[in-house]
Amino acid sequence: MLKVLVVDDDQALRFSVRSALEATKKFYIEEAFDGVNAIEKIKERTAEKNKTQQAGARAFDIVILDVDMPRKNGLNTLKEIKEMDPGIIVLMLTAHATVEVAVQAVKDGAYNFLSKPLSSDELIQLIDKAVTAHTLISTLAVSSPVFVDEGRKIIGNTSQMQKVFNVIHKLAKVDTPVLIRGASGTGKELVAKAIHFNSARKDEKFVAINCSAIPENLFESELFGHEKGSFTGASERKIGKFQFAEGGTLFLDEVGDMPQLMQVKILRVLQEKLFMPVGSNREIPTNVRIIAATNRPLEEMMKDGRFREDLFYRLNVVPIFLPQLADRKDDLEVLIHIFIRKFNQIHGKRLTGISAEALSVLKRYGWPGNIRELENVIEHSFVLESSNTISLGSLPEALLEAAGVSLVETMQNLESQSETLKKSAQVFSSTEIDSENDFDIDSEIDDDSLESCADEDISISISDSASLDFNAQKEEFEKQFIIKALKTFKGRINQTALHANIPKKTLLRKIEKYGIVAKEYAEPKS
Missing domain, CATH: 1.10.8.60 (Helicase, Ruva Protein; domain 3)
Structure with missing residues (x-):
């Protein structure tokens, strides 16, 4: 369940937003009456999580923040929130929206801007979209990218999500090209999407084109489009990828495979923000962000003239390196x-x-x-x-x-494991003794006593009706073994998992599967 903080000095609006979100049953809601109160709540929740060994856990996933508030306005509150945790999604609200305020809010890290009065459907759709975009960053962090920012390498992996959010937050503020380097299959397009869907261009198109998959004679037409009759087969006018991606992001995958003539033309687009369709005599302005990716050694290709040095430096403004698995x-x-x-x-x-x-x-x-x-x-x-x-x-x-x-060894190993389970089931079903005498509940539990259990007469009964069905016997054995272990360790889950050598998650899942109530085996309170 996502944690949401609604910040507004209008109590009626807070109630309205809270009611709309709680109706979806996807959100846990808290309220703050102004910016100062919001910062206090975020700091308080963060401190609580740190005390309970949840360091790194987020105080709130989403903050819905009004712009015009007493004591501390929304824009100043936004900056402070992003300094504390860039990963918090912030949606701005105002009754008096201006282009300047909206642009500033997005530059400072707000995901988007909403005007009052609010539509519940619009708010929920926007939150869903924001969560999806931020999920891309979480997945991106697992790919362990190495960002180079102002000469410093910033490594993002599962234990360093904060750094990944910081880098994406910086990239969202600027419109510079990005060059992603890495072998095939390392997740270069995933990185490009994470950048786009968390940037100011997120509401526009993300258009990907594989430079290695386009025939050289069709490359220019594919990128810039062509006029009707401009070449044989051009039976109608075609819009190129630059026009199609207008206002959004164009992802040039495998840019190292781009023909040299096209490298010159792409360089001009980056410099002049203009291009000319094939067969046309008019230039068209373009507003597209370029993100490029390659697995080729561009530095070596520049030395032998296969890749233009000036294009490399134009693309390499913010380089990102993806290591191999x-x-x-x-x-x-x-x-x-x-x-x-x-x-x-x-x-x-x-x-x-x-x-x-x-x-x-x-x-x-x-x-x-x-x-x-x-x-x-x-x-x-x-x-x-x-x-x-x-x-x-x-x-x-x-x-x-x-x-x-060896496949033979693998099959033998699997058969051996199966046979061992069958024998275990037979051993545990061979005798039945009084459970009260099996274990001394008051005695000290140690590894030696556990090992000795294997040699003792243990009461694990299995239904005779299932005696010829191995899977049924195995499940019955599991159930009886877990009950016996819980009795031994007085219903304590952690002790049972530790000493019975069962992963805690597995133990809890099995307890639920077999309808076992661990509290029934707890030591009676005096």
Whole structure:
């Protein structure tokens, strides 16, 4: 649930906004009566989260902020909020909108500007759009881009979201070209979209063009358009990508593959903000931001004349470098869980994670296709996996072989694990003793006592009706084992997870699955 702070000196408007948002059941709402009160609440909530070990957690996801307020106006409050946390989405409100105030608010980091009186539908649509744009930044942070800003490298990864928001906040204020460098599959277009949809041009088009996919003789027409009859086959007038993207962003992917003649023409557009369609004798002004990307070694290409040096420096105003996945395998598990959440929604499944064996293999793999290849591998596993965890057996055969894993050994390992589970089920179903005598609740719990449990006569009963169904026996074993562990550790979830060697999330999920009430096994209060 998104946390929203509504800031306005008009109590009736605060109530109206609160009612509209609470009706969606997607937001938790708080109110502030002016800018000073808003800053106090943000600082107070941030301090509370830090005290409860939630450092880095956001005090509020969204602030809806009035411009005209006593003590501290909206524009000054906006600046202070962005200094504290650039990641907070700020929407500005005013009854007396002017172009100058709106432009200044957006430059200072406001996502957008709304005029009073408010339409509930318009407000909710704008919030949804803002959240989507900021989600791109969260995904971008996982790709660990290295931004170069004023000579300083700023690395953005999952533990440094603040820096990523800071860089995007800076890029949103300016209109300079951006050059994104990185191998194929590292997420260059994702970075370009994150910049566009969080910039002042977010309401206009984002147009992507792959420079390596356009025949050289059609390149100029594709970018600048052409007039009817300007060349053989030009049966009608065509609008080029520059005109189509007017006011927005043009993403030139694989710009290193652009023909030299077109490099000259693109340079002129960057310098003069003018272009001429093929077959036309009139120049057309353009207002488009250029974001370029390449996996080519432009510095080497400049030395042998394949890429213009002047164009390089025009594009390289704000360079961003995306490392290969093989160079940052510490991020692998985070990326995997992001894709698991994505494909759970797409395929309607409820996978919870990846097995230790499968993760170990993925970390050994070289990932020549980078993040794009990882996404394909996880989707492949979703199609084949029948359990709730990605296992070794659901990974692509080619990947297993490239990682040095024998397919025969993999199958033998899976069969061995299955056989072990069957034997465990048989052992636990072989006897039944009084649960009150199995464990001394008042005794000290240690690892030795836990290990000895394996050799003792443990009461885990399994229904005879399920004796020929391994899956049914396995589930019954899980249920009885969890109940036995909860009894042993007096219903304490953390102690049960730790000493019974069950991940806490898995334990909680199993408790819910089998309808177990942990409190029933807690030590009675005296």
